[in-house]
Every structure is written in C-alpha cells, then in structure tokens.
Amino acid sequence: MARSLDDETLTHRLILPRDANHHGTLYAGVLLSLALEAAYSAAYRAAGLNANLVLKRVLDVRCFEPVPIGRVVEIRGAEIHRARAQVIVAVYGSPLSDRPSPWMDGLMQFVQVDHTGRPEPLEQEPREGPLELHAPWLTLRERAMRLLAIRQ
C-alpha cells in the first residue's frame, strides 16, 4: 500500500530577524533547531504518545538554499525506517515559492529509552516489509541506510 499524506507531519514557520545570521538569512543554528523539532514531531506521532524518544544521531542535514527573513517555510517530516527500539525520520524543506528545489533535507535517528536511559523496544512492532515510500522519502531512506552502515 502506498504511503498516504497522513503519514506526514507538516510544520510552517515564519523566519524572523531573530532567526537570522548577519547576512539576513536563516542562521544554521536555528535551521538545525527547526529541523530537529519537525523530526521529533514526526517521530512522536509515529511512535505514540507514551513513547519516550531521545535523539541518538543526526545522520545528515544538507543546506541547499539560503532562506531570507520574512519567508514562511514548510517542513515535511516522515518516518522512513523503524527497528525494535528506534525510529528514523526524514525532514524535507519544501521549495521556496520562487525556487525549484528544497532548501534543506535531513535524517535523524531517535531511540526509545527507559527511565535509566537504556534502549527499550517500541510498543508498535517494526513493520514486516519495508514502508512503501514516495519521493522524496524513498531517496532519503536509501541515503539513511548507507549512512547508518558507517558506525565508527
């Protein structure tokens, strides 16, 4: 079954001067913070209210276009992989209205931990087969699998 839009978690944010670097575009520290919040929101929705997720690894964040202040940006997030105690989420910064390609994409791995901080299996079982994903999620999942293999 193809993945429906309901599996995506959308966020819109207004980029203000307080979010900018000294060039008047979105500061990378704020970009990472926005990307993380969007990714966490997607993981939270995928794993359920009682999941206790923490960021384990940023596999990748790529910055393609500077975002000028005054723009409202859209970030799409989706679960692209699930294992016993972890979820991998991709985020995708939808192209700005006058640009052809995304301004950012990224891949983040969250694990569920118990109160002592040790990994704990998620309530929902990992899916039997892989998720069927549309673009851009398919490409991002393939990239995630390659990056995950690099452990040291």
Add this chain to the structure above:
Amino acid sequence: MARSLDDETLTHRLILPRDANHHGTLYAGVLLSLALEAAYSAAYRAAGLNANLVLKRVLDVRCFEPVPIGRVVEIRGAEIHRARAQVIVAVYGSPLSDRPSPWMDGLMQFVQVDHTGRPEPLEQEPREGPLELHAPWLTLRERAMRLLAIRQ
C-alpha cells in the same frame, strides 16, 4: 465547492520547559505567540508571497485546556474571510490525544499595507460568494462576524 484540506495550513510544535508557566503547562504568552505565527502562516499562504500583511486586530483567542510540557501540539489555520485589503484567519488547536475538545481557538485580522503603512488592496479579489467552510471553520467565521461588528 467545498473547501479542501489544501486550504488549511498545519503546524506542529513541541512544548518545552522554556514555553511553560510555573505550573508546568504552556504559558499564555507563548500560546499567543504560537497562535499568531500559525495565523500569519495561513494568511501568508492565502494572500501570496508578495502580500505585505500586518496584524490589525486579535478578534478572539480562547484557552480551553492546559497543555503539559512534552506534548507535540497541532495548530490548524485557515482563511475564513477576505475583504479588499484584509484577511481574517481562524486558528484551531487540535484536541490533545487524550482530550475530546480543542485546547485553543482564535481569530485574527491582517491587513495589507503599503510602504507608508496605509491599507492597500490585496492582489486577489475578494471572493464573490462566501467560502464554503466545514467545521470548525464555519462556527469560527460566524463568531468573527459578530466580533467584527463591535468597532469601538
């Protein structure tokens, strides 16, 4: 024609301790700030990239449920009325996963201004008939019309 979901602007936000009051729930000052950003994002998408919108009036914001820290909240926003140089947007805080009703709703009026600050007609004409709206937008539009009539 009925309004599709495409006319809505979605936002997800994680509520953190820095957003809380001393009871550990979402602080009203942050709630208003989140509601405004969601409303502006909806107005921005409705009016187009070149629109120069400023907040003229908060017609109403109602707080129904305290939001505990650690929750990811969803805010839906939609244009519910448009006149020559202004847009009215409603925001709706989708029910928390364990609650039956929204945690917040609100109504905000934005005007387009020129560089001297005077109202300027929007590029897109006001619609001929009223928008056909589903719940909760219909109720919110009726409320907006009653509140708008109170001018002094």
Add this chain to the structure above:
Amino acid sequence: MARSLDDETLTHRLILPRDANHHGTLYAGVLLSLALEAAYSAAYRAAGLNANLVLKRVLDVRCFEPVPIGRVVEIRGAEIHRARAQVIVAVYGSPLSDRPSPWMDGLMQFVQVDHTGRPEPLEQEPREGPLELHAPWLTLRERAMRLLAIRQ
C-alpha cells in the same frame, strides 16, 4: 471615588532587533507576548499573591502604530472588571513620543482555577458598584462588556 494611578501597573520595555519582523518594527507575536505579560502583571497585583490566575480569553487586541526598534515603550495595565472567579484587565500602549495616539490596546480575561483546573472564587469579593474609571479605561471597559456578550 476616582481611580488613582496606584491602580495601574506600568511596564517599560526596550524594543530590540530580536523583537522585530522583517520590516524592522515590533513583530506581532512579540507584541502579543508583551501585552499578555503586562496584563498578567496587572491581574496579579489586583488579585493578590495567592491568586492562581490563568488566561481564559483574549477579548481584543488592536494594533494602531508600528513600533520601530530602538524605542522604549510604555504599557499601562488596569483591572477594569471583576466577577466571582475572574478578572478582566485592559492594557494600553502609551503614545510614542512623536505620535498622538496609543500604539496598541487590548482586553484580557483571567480566571482563578484550583489545582484541578476548575474555576475558584477569588479571595476578594467583587466590588459592589462598578469601578470609577478614567480614560482610557472607561472606553475599554465598555468595549469589553460588548465583546463578553458574544459567547459562541
């Protein structure tokens, strides 16, 4: 007896670039946050240290003048109505030094709640007759009464 200045709660704030929108004037999200803090301060002083007040409804906020960064603004706040478990506060953004009229005004309703979140009567009885108010509070109270009547 006329209301003395002691019944007002004053706040001065410096508007910085981090408070600005991309036009270099006070961003509406920050404006609402400043207005709420000033209103809460007035309600807190009116209801006493042990009151447990939460925002129930923003009845109205109106934005009249853009505020450039670098300005110190003054916000006056005053209780304008009290009922069994609630206080209504008006806020008034004193005219900027080179402008004739206020840059903002607003009306906010706070309720006292117990630890389960249910309304709880305030310690101080509601006053027998209406408060005697000077401008601008009188006009704002009349507006509040009209807006309060719109419940749905």
Add this chain to the structure above:
Amino acid sequence: MARSLDDETLTHRLILPRDANHHGTLYAGVLLSLALEAAYSAAYRAAGLNANLVLKRVLDVRCFEPVPIGRVVEIRGAEIHRARAQVIVAVYGSPLSDRPSPWMDGLMQFVQVDHTGRPEPLEQEPREGPLELHAPWLTLRERAMRLLAIRQ
C-alpha cells in the same frame, strides 16, 4: 524641590521557568538583563528620544534575595547623576510581597556617543546643583560616587 515619582521609570516582569536557574529561582544572567533593560529605560526617558546612549560601565549590582518563578517583580529606575555626556542610573528591585528588603539594586553608567563612537554632550545641560533624592536613591547615589572614583 523634592523628586517626584514622575522621575521614576517602573517595570513589572513575570519570572518564568525560562528565566530560572536549576534551583528554580531567577538566573543571574536574566537578572542582569532585566536590570539593564530597566536602567536603559530610565536613562532613555531622562535623556530624551534623540539621545544615543550606550552602556559604559556597570558600577554595581547586588543580589539580596532569590526570586522564585511565578512572581511578578517590580523594578524602579531613576537617574541619580548627570554629567556632560553621561547619565548614571540606579535600579531598585522592590521588596517581594513577603520580604522586608529589596531583592536587587544596581548602578549603571551610560554615555552618549556620536556615530563614530566618541562621547558627545547630552542636549540637556547637567543640573546646577545635585538632584534632591529620596530613599533609596540617595544611598545609591552616594555609593555610585564612591565607586566612580575607582578608575583603574
């Protein structure tokens, strides 16, 4: 002539968890920021809208009482000394409702600079005689004069 209350600049602020240290009381970094904003507001009002004031020296800030989150604090500010191109302002954190003495006081020196950063005389002449000050300003001015004498 005695100094009237009109010569004071009042500020009320709500202390939130985002302002706290890990003991749940006002964090010193935020305290200094609040004290500076209150002092700047007082200097701004004393020196006029066109003054271009910058902080030159914090002569003193003393912390007397921890401020718990959830409190609304009041800071009073007043000009206590003026020379050719500078203003010295005192700030005073009014006693919390259940405490006998101030939670903070401080002394800050602002200078007016031109666009190259060099000191520039203020429009208003320094007063001929010293200001007549009430408590707590009198004590704070005496302290300021002693501290100012220590230059290296």
Add this chain to the structure above:
Amino acid sequence: MARSLDDETLTHRLILPRDANHHGTLYAGVLLSLALEAAYSAAYRAAGLNANLVLKRVLDVRCFEPVPIGRVVEIRGAEIHRARAQVIVAVYGSPLSDRPSPWMDGLMQFVQVDHTGRPEPLEQEPREGPLELHAPWLTLRERAMRLLAIRQ
C-alpha cells in the same frame, strides 16, 4: 608537526532549564544549536576573519549521554580537513565530571560563498599533507571521510 592545543577552539556553556526537554536534560534542539555555534567558531578561527562561511552539511552528530541542567559543559572544536572552498570541523563534548566518555561528538562541513552564494576558494591554501591530529580528532576525521563519500 603535531597539532597543538592552539588549534582547538574551546567553549563553556551553562545548561539551564530553558535549554532542557521535559526530562530535565539538555534538549536535542539546543544541543544541535550549541554544537553548530562551537563548530562555526572553530571554522571562523581557522579560515580567518574575512571568510564568508555557511553550513553546507552536518555529516554527523551523536548523542552519548544526557546532560542534566545545572552543569557547565565544555565543547572542543577543531578543523580536521580543508579543501579549496571548504572546511570540515569536528566538535567533541568533553566528558562530564562524573562520566568516562564524551556526551556528544559531531562533524560539520562549511563552505565559503561569494555574495551570489556560489562557492569561493578560501584565502589560505589547502595544506599539502594531511593535518597530524591527536585523539579524538583523528578518529573523527576518519569517520568524516567515510561519510563524505556518501553523496546522494
């Protein structure tokens, strides 16, 4: 020649409640923001004052230990690779006083861009041979090289 400590850029930061998630430990969004600022500072020192660096890619960030509020953390940053128009920086969160291993490490790639946003060679030539690096930088550079090879 071995790399001296002068090639490292140190940062100390106090973790406050405003930096925390709802478990009372450092929130991942703030962690990424701190890591980016430390990495940018190291890149800025390595590339010189006139370099115009922007973040191109986060190659990796790994979170090993939760950081409780109230701690002062140390982040070390160092340039580990330089090419024509880019610098790769590693960051290393020094072990907390009571823990044996780092709380975080990461790898970030910055490029120099001209005013149109296109890559521009750095003033300083890329070094002839590879930098001679001590632990932990050596391990982090090896990881960076493997991750850099994954382009799609």
Add this chain to the structure above:
Amino acid sequence: MARSLDDETLTHRLILPRDANHHGTLYAGVLLSLALEAAYSAAYRAAGLNANLVLKRVLDVRCFEPVPIGRVVEIRGAEIHRARAQVIVAVYGSPLSDRPSPWMDGLMQFVQVDHTGRPEPLEQEPREGPLELHAPWLTLRERAMRLLAIRQ
C-alpha cells in the same frame, strides 16, 4: 608558582542579530548575560562540581568597544580571589582581530549557599598566599580589592 593557562576558562560565542541593539552591535543586556555565563563557568570549575554558587555582586563591568554582529568573540575567565565561602572571578573579552584592546572586562563575586540560602564554606580551603597572576588578571584583582572595600 605562576598561574598556568589551565586556570583559565575559555568561551567562544558568535554574535548574531538576535544579540544586537538597534545599532547592529552587541546589546548591553546580552553582553552582561554572556559575561555572567563565562564568569559562572570559571567559578564552577574553580569551586568543584558540588559547589552551590550564586551571584552575590557584580563588582564591575566595563564596555570598551562595540562588537559588530557576525563576529566570534572570545571571553577568558579566571578565579582571582577566594575566601571562606566566596569566589571572585574576572572576565576579559579578548581584543577583536582588528583592535588593540579588550572589548570588555568585568569582576563578579559568587558565594556558596546552603539549601536555606545562607553562606556555606567552600570545600577547598582558601589559598594561603595570594594567587600569582599574570596580566590581565593582576590588574583586575587589584581593582576588585578596591571595589570590594566599598560596602555601603
């Protein structure tokens, strides 16, 4: 024995538009906040993890040079005096790359308090003789001693 560099606590920070005043340089409220965090970090390292330090008095902060946005600043901090239950720390803003002198220096006094807020002796004894300090710490300690003598 001469004081080694290990006794210093270094911090690097990027100055962003959100840190600026309306002249585009570091805002004094943020400067004080940065100075306090650097001083606290130095005191924390000097007094040990279990010390419970609170700011008692800012003895002095002097602002020498405006810091433009886009700069990475370095702040050095060092303990310059210790008594039974207190530590005095100096901070020094290293000269910007194109300037000959520091952009800021300051002196802050921290006390250790018990859970009731009363002063409590530090674990480490005060040193027998005075610390042997290099510039700039020597000058700053002399200034501190003169300022400390002014108590009222």
